[in-house]
Amino acid sequence: MNGTDVKQTVAPGVRLGQVSFVWRPWVAGVTLLLAAATFLVFCLSISVGDFPIGLPNVIATIFGRGEQVDQFVIMDLRMPRALAGLVVGIALGVSGAITQSIARNPLASPDILGITGGASAVAVFLVTVSGGTAAAITDSVGVSAAALAGGLATGMLVYFLAWRRGIDGFRLILIGISVSAVMEAITTWLLVSADIRDVARAQAWLVGSLDNRSWNEVWVALWCSLVLLVVVTGAAFQFKPMHFGDEVAAGLGVRYGRVRAVLLLCAVLLAGVAVSAAGPVPFVALVAPQVAMRLTRSPTPPMVASGLVGSLLLTGADLTARTALPVSLPVGVVTAAIGGPFLVYLLVRANLR
């Protein structure tokens, strides 16, 4: 082509005072739409229930201009659940986007890297084994916090076992799968040998659910996620060249070991926060970044869009579970049922093109 076309070869930049960034209209548009959709589903999830409240009233109440009755139902009864769905979804989506980017492999989600497995094993242990240490731990820190610790410890174990002069994506996944298998074996063994009433409680925890969230649990999850998301946002810029491998990143002036350690720690913590707030909700962290990549047409998992898709998926699944189905199911059952086919649809559509 001729010289007049040259100006269009590079994405245009945008400048706001001292801040400048690349302007990608498609990505920005899709992300904005996703944010709008997430907010809509969030409000819908509050609106629907035994005592239906119209969407305008929900929105008015959220912005502090609702009526007294609505105020009580929304803020005290329904908001914790909806907010938990929002926060857990974002945490899982971002966590998955980070692990998949670091391993440069779409299989690398917190589910596979042992975080979920470790958290589940600890939670089931505390629920099924009565007396002694287990009771002491449950009483002092609670099942959720202990599960979080278990998930973190397992995530760290996988990271250190996989470390060999740097992190190799395949090695990380293989070791993650192995450690997860051991954790699942422990969980199964605990379930098989436990009292039948405890097993039912443990099972309820294991599928992942947003039922009966309290404001306390939600606040902890919300603040932890916010802090972690700020750190992730800060580190994301240095991570950009790392999509090309460690050596190229080093050549471009990135201290890749540090950046990777910080981001991976954030991913593990985000997944841990999500698991402790809603149980091991399956598939969101795996599928959200992949869906976000295809919607934004990005070559790598986009962080913001992944979080929004995760939240949309989780809240949408919870809404479906509560309303559209004849029996009320835990959200974890529905995320897998919706997320799986949607990813397959996106992959098949790409094949047909």
Next chain:
Amino acid sequence: MVAQHITDAVPVVERTARLAASGVTVGYGGRIVIDDLDVAIPPGVMTTIIGPNGCGKSTLLRTLSRLLKPTSGTVVLDGDDIAKLRTRDVAKKLGLLPQAPVAPEGLTVADLVARGRHPHQSWLRQWSSDDASVVERALAMTGVSDLADRPVDSLSGGQRQRVWISMTLAQGTDLLLLDEPTTYLDLAHAVDVLDLVDDLHESGCTVVMVLHDLNLATRYSDNLIVMREGSILAQGHPRDVITAELLQEAFGLRAQVIDDPVGDRPLIVPIGRTHVNLVTQKGS
């Protein structure tokens, strides 16, 4: 012992090395690959490191670029100990292209080359008009402007290598370290890529590369560093360095060195075992 045949255009005062290693020892987990090595890279010159497989050529290049940390000895970049510089400051002076880098599927050429601006950007300032014009120029210089919107994975090997060199160029350094830029390329594309590297050298870059093909190394470089078993066997202009004896010593290769019929450099003709008739040659 720096090469004597430095391009005449370089003023005498600037002939001190931009990049030099003194007494470096490098190893991977106990195994020593390079032992107590000294080398100086002359400015404005194409320097090529050659040597048999496993002799430590890539290790030397990676040490010079700070990818590897020597267990002893120092690498000096423009007078500063490279280990004491900030990673970012090194990246502003020295461009590095590792062996066979891989881009994420679907990434466009323009976006890959734009990433070369990373050392000059910050969290707040992620893209400026300077960046845009430097990237435009890098794309144009490497002849890939027309491919800017194409995904990198849809390109041929030769085009892809041009794109990676373009990214290194967008980094805006006049010191380029290329680790086997012609790997996986057929001879025609290898020549094409080396012509491009020579253009960059002509435009004022100091280039250090590792090459496997001895004849291409001889043709394209002004300064050869011949390595064997982690140390330097010879360094200098190809005309002074390439001899049948050296090839025997460095590679264990039996070869004749003749005058290049199309150039002013030596040409290496390997002898090998079959289809060789030193009196008359039959077949191809």
